[in-house]
Amino acid sequence: MTAPILAVPLDRAYRLLNHGPTVLVSARHGGVDNVMAAAWCCALDFSPPKLTVVLDRVTATRGMIEASGVFAIQVPTVAQAALTKALGSTSLGEDPAKLARAGVRLFDQPGHAVPLVEGCSAWLSCRLLPEPHIQDAHDLFVAEVTGAWADARVFAEGRWTFETADPSLRSLHYVAGGRFYATGEAIDVGEDAP
Amino acid sequence: MTAPILAVPLDRAYRLLNHGPTVLVSARHGGVDNVMAAAWCCALDFSPPKLTVVLDRVTATRGMIEASGVFAIQVPTVAQAALTKALGSTSLGEDPAKLARAGVRLFDQPGHAVPLVEGCSAWLSCRLLPEPHIQDAHDLFVAEVTGAWADARVFAEGRWTFETADPSLRSLHYVAGGRFYATGEAIDVGEDAP
Known part of the structure; x- marks a missing residue:
């Protein structure tokens, strides 16, 4: 890793997702690591930080998370x-070399049994809070964030710094058909202390 | 209304939220209309389209939605x-003139008993799918989208057109402390048919 990765206080972790980026979901189970993309991930609570993520039952990642009870969300x-x-676009079931083919390199944070994707701007280590009914009825998973880190070049002192960081570090917001929008310009309203 | 508002096919409605914008949540009950802002709203399914939204129990809007069973999500x-x-920043309980003070003007779509906020770029009329456990445990609400519309100047033929529309029509992505980021530049990857 060349970027400086710093821990984010857990009560600021919601800010890593609050702008609604598309995320990567990673999991480890039975000696296998996997990563999928997800547009439907959302903050759920401030402290302790929680989030929701929609995991279709066709994904290999879902079964790994149900088995291990942990996963990571990261902001590409x-x-x-x-x-x-x-x-x-590809499932591990269809292409066992999926990660290598996509150019994914993984790293670990001590104490967290989840693979993390190099080059992202933020990472959230998560513990599944089992909610069997909504997992089954809506493919919707609830988790508590147990660790958070960010690339200090684009998130510092509890705030994104997109407006001064290199544009290549901005987040992605997927729509459909291969089209993303990047995070754009900052707009400040009012006088709140952040 | 000066903008041309067109119906969005329900199987394209998820695209109105897929880029993760901050939304406005509106409700009508007992002759009262109200609107709140929410950063934690997320698509949940394609067809029929469903979404989730987090509604804190201190909000007046939550009680109105629990009572009426319907609400609208719109993209400011x-x-x-x-x-x-x-x-x-303000609750209807604290300031009964909240909507007027914020400059909100409302309109209706025939057949949908929810107030819609003029000037937004998209509107989704929603029917609550009661999930008492997660509403109570996580303040998390699930709904089916029963109608969708968009401002044709910025969403046409099932796609956002931020890159050609006036920048004032871009969506907002709230972080904290009065800071939003606007939706930014388009990035196209791959050859999928949208």
């Missing part, structure tokens, strides 16, 4: 648009 | 950043 960058698209 | 624009911030 503009520089990773092709990687993100590739991870959202 | 860069031009509405101050309005959106105001609607997220």
